[in-house]
Amino acid sequence: xxxxxxxxxxxxxxxxxxxxxxxxxxxxxxxxxxxxxxxxxxxxxxxxxxxxxxxxxxxxxxxxxxxxxxxxxxxxxxxxxxxxxxxxxxxxxxxxxxxxxxxxxxxxxxxxxxxxxxxxxxxxxxxxxxxxxxxxxxxxxxxxxxxxxxxxxxxxxxxxxxxxxxxxxx
Amino acid sequence: xxxxxxxxxxxxxxxxxxxxxxxxxxxxxxxxxxxxxxxxxxxxxxxxxxxxxxxxxxxxxxxxxxxxxxxxxxxxxxxxxxxxxxxxxxxxxxxxxxxxxxxxxxxxxxxxxxxxxxxxxxxxxxxxxxxxxxxxxxxxxxxxxxxxxxxxxxxxxxxxxxxxxxxxxxxxxxxxxxxxxxxxxxxxxxxxxxxxxxxxxxxxxxxxxxxxxxxxxxxxxxxxxxxxxxxxxxxxxxxxxxxxxxxxxxxxxxxxxxxxxxxxxxxxxxxxxxxxxxxxxxxxxxxxxxxxxxxxxxxxxxxxxxxxxxxxxxxxxxxxxxxxxxxxxxxxxxxxxxxxxxxxxxxxxxxxxxxxxxxxxxxxxxxxxxxxxxxxxxxxxxxxxxxxxxxxxxxxxxxxxxxxxxxxxxxxxxxxxxxxxxxxxxxxxxxxxxxxxxxxxxxxxxxxxxxxxxxxxxxxxxxxxxxxxxxxxxxxxxxxxxxxxxxxxxxxxxxxxxxxxxxxxxxxxxxxxxxxxxxxxxxxxxxxxxxxxxxxxxxxxxxxxxxxxxxxxxxxxxxxxxxxxxxxxxxxxxxxxxxxxxxxxxxxxxxxxxxxxxxxxxxxxxxxxxxxxxxxxxxxxxxxxxxxxxxxxxxxxxxxxxxxxxxxxxxxxxxxxxxxxxxxxxxxxxxxxxxxxxxxxxxxxxxxxxxxxxxxxxxxxxxxxxxxxxxxxxxxxxxxxxxxxxxxxxxx
Ligand code: SF4
Numbered sequence: 043x044x045x046x047x048x049x050x051x052x053x054x055x056x057x058x059x060x061x062x063x064x065x066x067x068x069x070x071x072x073x074x075x076x077x078x079x080x081x082x083x084x085x086x087x088x089x090x091x092x093x094x095x096x097x098x099x100x101x102x103x104x105x106x107x108x109x110x111x112x113x114x115x116x117x118x119x120x121x122x123x124x125x126x127x128x129x130x131x132x133x134x135x136x137x138x139x140x141x142x143x144x145x146x147x148x149x150x151x152x153x154x155x156x157x158x159x160x161x162x163x164x165x166x167x168x169x170x171x172x173x174x175x176x177x178x179x180x181x182x183x184x185x186x187x188x189x190x191x192x193x194x195x196x197x198x199x200x201x202x203x204x205x206x207x208x209x210x211x212x
Numbered sequence: 213x214x215x216x217x218x219x220x221x222x223x224x225x226x227x228x229x230x231x232x233x234x235x236x237x238x239x240x241x242x243x244x245x246x247x248x249x250x251x252x253x254x255x256x257x258x259x260x261x262x263x264x265x266x267x268x269x270x271x272x273x274x275x276x277x278x279x280x281x282x283x284x285x286x287x288x289x290x291x292x293x294x295x296x297x298x299x300x301x302x303x304x305x306x307x308x309x310x311x312x313x314x315x316x317x318x319x320x321x322x323x324x325x326x327x328x329x330x331x332x333x334x335x336x337x338x339x340x341x342x343x344x345x346x347x348x349x350x351x352x353x354x355x356x357x358x359x360x361x362x363x364x365x366x367x368x369x370x371x372x373x374x375x376x377x378x379x380x381x382x383x384x385x386x387x388x389x390x391x392x393x394x395x396x397x398x399x400x401x402x403x404x405x406x407x408x409x410x411x412x413x414x415x416x417x418x419x420x421x422x423x424x425x426x427x428x429x430x431x432x433x434x435x436x437x438x439x440x441x442x443x444x445x446x447x448x449x450x451x452x453x454x455x456x457x458x459x460x461x462x463x464x465x466x467x468x469x470x471x472x473x474x475x476x477x478x479x480x481x482x483x484x485x486x487x488x489x490x491x492x493x494x495x496x497x498x499x500x501x502x503x504x505x506x507x508x509x510x511x512x513x514x515x516x517x518x519x520x521x522x523x524x525x526x527x528x529x530x531x532x533x534x535x536x537x538x539x540x541x542x543x544x545x546x547x548x549x550x551x552x553x554x555x556x557x558x559x560x561x562x563x564x565x566x567x568x569x570x571x572x573x574x575x576x577x578x579x580x581x582x583x584x585x586x587x588x589x590x591x592x593x594x595x596x597x598x599x600x601x602x603x604x605x606x607x608x609x610x611x612x613x614x615x616x617x618x619x620x621x622x623x624x625x626x627x628x629x630x631x632x633x634x635x636x637x638x639x640x641x642x643x644x645x646x647x648x649x650x651x652x653x654x655x656x657x658x659x660x661x662x663x664x665x666x667x668x669x670x671x672x673x674x675x676x677x678x679x680x681x682x683x684x685x686x687x688x689x690x691x692x693x694x695x696x697x698x699x700x701x702x703x704x705x706x707x708x709x710x711x712x713x714x715x716x717x718x719x720x721x722x723x724x725x726x727x728x729x730x731x732x733x734x735x736x737x738x739x740x741x742x743x744x745x746x747x748x749x750x751x752x753x754x755x756x757x758x759x760x761x762x763x764x765x766x767x768x769x770x771x772x773x774x775x776x777x778x779x780x781x782x783x784x785x786x787x788x789x790x791x792x793x794x795x796x797x798x799x800x801x802x803x804x805x806x807x808x809x810x811x812x813x814x815x816x817x818x819x820x821x822x823x824x825x826x827x828x829x830x831x832x833x834x835x836x837x838x839x840x841x842x843x844x845x846x847x848x849x850x851x852x853x854x855x856x857x858x859x860x861x862x863x864x865x866x867x868x869x870x871x872x873x874x875x876x877x878x879x880x881x882x883x884x885x886x887x888x889x890x891x892x893x894x895x896x897x898x899x900x901x902x903x904x905x906x907x908x909x910x911x912x913x914x915x916x917x918x919x920x921x922x923x924x925x926x927x928x929x930x931x932x933x934x935x936x937x938x939x940x941x942x943x944x
Contacts, residue, residue, distance in 0.1 A: 089501070107504070108497035127475050136488040138501030140439050144432060162476075163461045169482060170457030173422040177288045179487045182464075182480040187432040190472075191347035191363070192397070193370025194390035199346060200398060201432025201479070 051125045052209070055158045058128030059207055062185035063197075068155070068209040071095050078117070081206050083148050085109070088117030089139045091152055093212055104137060116142035116202070120151040122165045123158035123207070127184055130207065131165055134179040143181070149202040151183070154210050217679055217890045224894050227550045231359065231367035232897070235551040238366045239542040243877075245473020246539065246594065253469065263462040264598045267533035270454045271523055277420040277453050278514070284423030289486050290510035294450065301515045302333035305412075305445060308511055309339050312443050314409035318401075320427070320434035321345035322414025323361060323536065324448050324515060327559045327572060330412075342404045344433040346397050353380050359552035361538040361562065362471050367551045401433070406494055411437035415448040416535065417463060418512070421456040422484055425512075428467055430478040438483055442491040443509045450514045451523075451532040457482075463535055466596035470537040485510035522571040527607040531567030533597040540564050540591035540601050545878035545898045546584045555584040563591045567604040570611070579612040583891070586882030587756050588849035589793065603798070609758025613637045631754060632761035640679040644884035645757035648749040651722035654689030662688045681892035685929065687723045694721045694728035698744035708741035709830075712821070713777045717788040718749040719921040727936075730943035731787055731818050737834040737944045738825045743782070747773045750791040755798060756883055767802040771811060784815040787939070789920050790883070792817050793850035817851065818939050819860040819919070826866060835942045838869030844911045845938070846874040846902060846927065848920030849882065860919060860938050867942055872911055876902045879918070881926035895926070903930035917941060 059066045069077040071094055079098040087105035088097055097103050101117060110116070118139040120130035130151045134140040143149050159165050165182075172178035187201030197203045250256050270277060278294065285292040295301035305328075309317060317339055319325065331341040331352075343352040347365035351358055354376055358364030365373070370390055377396060378386045387396040405411075413434050415425040425446055427434045438444050454460070460482075468474040490504035522528045541547045541562030544555075552561030557569035557577040563585060570578035585605035595601060614634050631646055643650070654661040664670055665686050674680040694716050712735060720728040728744070735742050751766030774784060786792040795815050799808050816824070826832055843864055847857035857873070864871045880898025885891050906916060906927075916935035918924045927935040 104500040104502050106497050106500055107492040107494045110492070110501070111494045129476060134439070134483070134487050134489050136490060136502065136506055138490050138492075138504075140435065140487070140489040141492060141501065144435055144439075162465060166457060166461050166464075170422065173419075173424045173457055173482065173484050177422070177484045179424075179481075179483045179485070179489075181435060182476065182482065183478065184476045184480075185478050187430065188478050189346050189394060189431045191345070191350065191365055191431075192373060192390040192393040196391045196394040198398070199394055199431035199433070200344070200401070200436055 051158055051160050055123050055125040062128045064185055064205045066207040070211045083114040085113050086115035087113040089137045089142050091119050110145055113146040115148040116146035117150045118143045120153040123153045124162050124165050125158055126161050129182050129184040132181045132183055144201050147202055148204045150206050152208045152210055154212055221890045224550055224554055227554045228897055231551050232549050234369045235367050236548045239548045242472050242542045249469040249473040259462045259466055260596055260598055263466055263596055266459045267597050271532050281420040281453055285512050288423050292512040295515045297517045298328040301328050301513055302330055305330055306337055308445055309410055312409050314339055316340045316408045317410045317412055318342050318344050318405045318408040318437045320413040320437040321348040324414055344401050344437055361536050405436050405440050408441045410443045411441040412445045413438050415446050415452055418453045419457045420453055424457055424482050424484045426460055427481040428477050432479055435481050439489045444485055445511045447513045450516055450519050467535055467537050470539040470596045518572040528567055528571050530599045533599055534564050537596055539594045543591045543594050549897050555581050563601040566608045570608045575612050575615055578608050582608050586885040588882045589853040590849050592853050606758055610760040613758050631759055632765055633759050641757040643678045645754035645759040647753040648718050651718050655693050655722045658689045658691040675889055679889050680887050681889040684887050689722050690725045694725045695744055695746045705736050705741045709739040711741045711782045712785045713782050714742050714744045715784055715786045716744050717791045720787050727940050730940040734939055734943045738830040750794045752790050752794050764802045767799050771803055771807050778810055778814055785818050785821050787818045789848040789851035817856050819863055820856050823859040823863050836944055837867045841869055842914035843869045843871050844906045844914040844916050845871050846918040846923055848923055849878055851919055874902055874905050876905050879923040879926040881922040883922045899926050899930045
């Protein structure tokens with residue numbers, strides 16, 4: 043696939059995501075809202091992002107459980123990306139990031155380009171510190187939810203059937 | 213006795229017909245993907261070494277790590293309980309459920325909770341327990357047990373699942389395709405998860421430093437079970453504890469690759485509970501998530517149930533290094549044809565299942581399926597933590613043998629068999645284990661022995677008393693053994709470049725004497741001086757019956773006899789791959805390290821040796837060339853494990869043969885296994901794949917060549933054309 047970068051880690055990340063069938067869009071802080079508005083399926087919900095960006099109006103930020111239940115799209119931050127596997131580290135937070143990344147059919151993780159690391163050990167290293175110090179929990183998500191238990195590979199078993207990564211240049 | 217064997221054979225036949233096809237397709241698919249996934253991983257061996265190292269260390273320091281973990285879990289606000297056994301664990305879990313007044317518990321697949329039979333325990337209290345892993349749910353609805361460590365419903369086809377859903381739910385519009393079935397299940401299970409009071413999960417790893425659990429899933433149900441209800445109970449074995457989060461990565465990189473051939477499964481949950489995720493009531497349309505509380509309860513239940521004793525057991529300890537990837541089941545030809553409902557015990561199945569069942573249930577349970585392991589070693593190179601799975605099976609077999617009470621016949625048998633085994637050992641095992649004695653007798657009295665063995669009454673008696681299937685051709689003993697033949701001839705090499713000892717394994721010495729002669733001629737043609745001393749059998753036959761003490765005695769004798777030749781600088785050339793494998797692997801358990809190293813360093817498989825000679829300038833023209841002749845070659849399981857298949861292929865190609873190799877994993881015979889009436893049909897069923905491959909248009913006119921004795925015998929039974937050892941093909 044055509045890559046938008048010459049940074050080898052980022053291009054590896056993009057290639058790995060493509061292999062997983064995951065779309066990836068790179069954007070800047072300024073363009074974030076318009077980019078996201080194009081990606082989401084309505085209704086969309088999101089948790090507050092720890093980046094200097096604005097959500098588009100179409101996204102309900104900090105939804106109620108009932109809004110979450112109705113949502114087609116969930117947007118959450120990712121702490122790191124893992125380039126060689128196309129994985130994202132999704133922190134479980136008290137504003138419900140875990141739920142928002144899990145229940146809707148489309149999950150949109152937002153990761154800073156600077157936080158994409160080459161391989162799993164580097165990411166686990168950073169996670170380990172947070173787990174020891176702040177009891178952090180996280181999900182290493184690699185592609186959409188899948189099952190082969192019903193005879194063939196099917197996407198969207200219990201979790202999202204599609205993932206669209208937004209890579210942010212802050 | 214024979215009734216028991218007959219029942220077992222019938223059960224195997226039934227499973228081969230009903231569950232076999234789905235299991236075969238799925239396991240072979242996993243296998244193929246595993247091989248691809250591993251090829252792309254440069255540091256695969258390093259990761260395996262590292263994983264092994266971490267496990268050895270963790271099990272070694274387990275009590276200390278458990279203390280550290282308890283502190284971490286309690287500091288985080290959770291509770292940890294170490295249960296002695298299933299009853300103890302179930303009592304604790306029932307108490308938690310009772311205290312929450314739980315009406316429903318949702319579960320994410322966990323073999324450990326299968327081990328506890330926690331569903332039944334909770335059901336006694338009227339708690340509705342629902343499995344949420346799609347495969348596990350299917351198994352639960354059908355009231356079956358899982359048939360595979362990681363793919364519980366692997367034995368079921370899509371059609372049979374559709375049928376099951378129709379029966380149980382009687383839906384207006386019955387789901388049929390895989391995606392319809394999945395969304396049907398997702399919906400049904402989604403409702404149940406939302407209503408649940410307690411979520412129960414397993415854990416693949418638990419880190420002592422932070423109290424973090426790693427749960428590996430692809431569906432997302434573990435995440436849902438862990439964070440949707442406000443109470444989370446994680447249940448797993450004490451052996452899952454590793455020192456720290458930093459040590460997770462080799463396991464995570466190996467687990468999915470070894471099991472299903474994925475790089476990583478979709479979700480690795482790294483939960484350090486109680487988690488911060490707010491609890492939800494999906495009807496609430498007022499309170500935003502950030503304002504909801506996250507009042508959560510977490511219990512980590514670690515079960516011992518025999519594991520701490522396994523830790524003290526020098527032979528079974530390795531079992532605790534298992535990360536339950538399922539690779540040893542996928543790569544096992546017998547498992548591929550019958551699955552875990554035959555090749556499994558109360559809970560665990562497949563190659564390592566015997567070790568688990570022996571440790572947590574007891575020898576009786578392990579004994580029921582221990583015989584399915586033929587010791588072919590195909591699983592060995594794929595185990596992420598380098599567990600010697602066949603050895604564990606052998607040890608368990610030995611213990612099962614030793615646990616037997618002698619019966620009436622034994623004073624008689626004891627007199628006839630020169631082994632080191634206890635009185636109660638099964639007659640069939642004793643017969644196969646003492647094959648060397650039998651072969652000696654057979655050669656000494658040939659051709660009469662062969663003639664007698666073929667008669668109806670003899671075959672009947674053999675089948676009745678010793679379980680040797682009458683449909684199997686018996687080996688024909690030669691009157692003149694290889695050793696005898698060699699003694700009576702004058703060596704033809706003047707000015708030899710090297711000296712070797714050709715190891716006269718039992719089969720070559722007594723049955724396949726011609727391949728022995730061909731090996732001598734080949735070596736001599738390449739300028740090598742050959743000796744064929746009278747050396748005992750390697751002990752492979754008793755070892756495969758679990759007769760470890762007898763095998764050990766052979767090992768000492770063999771080394772004693774070969775040592776003087778090693779001293780004299782002679783290499784040892786072995787024709788039978790399973791004997792070379794014995795020198796290479798099992799002798800480590802019997803002989804001093806220095807002796808084993810010496811033997812290993814100077815032992816070669818015959819075609820490997822020929823390859824080496826040719827590489828070093830020996831004249832290939834002295835051998836019989838192929839001139840484009842077609843060959844269909846099947847390497848031997850243990851030879852492949854040792855990485856020696858390529859040498860034979862290279863030599864044959866060098867000599868001008870057009871070689872087609874079988875990509876089928878196994879011929880299905882693996883020695884005595886295929887002779888036993890209980891397993892004969894399974895052995896032939898496994899062999900069918902090979903027969904098919906060698907009967908295609910591309911292969912059908914080729915000369916069939918195989919390296920192992922049992923493979924040759926099986927190919928002779930499977931195909932109408934004869935087969936031969938590669939050295940017989942090239943010998944001048
Ligand atoms: S023994 Fe090894 S290969 Fe078999 S399930 Fe355990 S870890 Fe996997």
